[in-house]
Amino acid sequence: MVEIAPRSGTAFLLPAGATLKVVDPFGEQVSDFVAFNRHDMREIISNGRTFDYEETIRLTRGNRLWSNRSRPMIEIVEDTVGRHDFLLTPCSEATFRHFYPDRPVHRGCMGNLAAALAPHGVTADDIPTAFNIFMNVPVDGESGRLRVLPPISKAGDSITLRALMDLVIGMTACSAYDSNGGTFKPIRYGIDAP
């Protein structure tokens, strides 16, 4: 397993057919996850397309993540948590100023993803709404109000994703105070090639 240090990010290639296991080693930590078509970086994961085709916002084992071009990019093949978010954008300097005006500003997952993906030609403006692994964002069914609560993931919980095309992945160990209950922890991952 590779470790993503607290409040940092990374990028790597994931070939078609490979599986990526993402582990929350200590529990209650979030990983912001984005994926691009390695052969045309303008094709990216899309929360809207995914909600269209999967007909749910509660994505778990058996669901697929779709691209902005209506092609499946990733299938969730294992999931010991069953609670992830695909509504909210990566935390950023601006969201830190908005939500935590009295606390130190951090470049957040947005800054970490932009830095990690820069060698692949990606800029911050290219980064879509992330699939926020383990992030707990309950939606009130009547009012539609969103809350960000600590993840329900326990130490050792994981999700496993299979690449359905050759991908460039960006991933973080989230930097925001609310998404992980105010503690910053690492995230671990491992890849099984086809």
Ligand SMILES: [Zn+2]
């Ligand atoms: Zn974050």
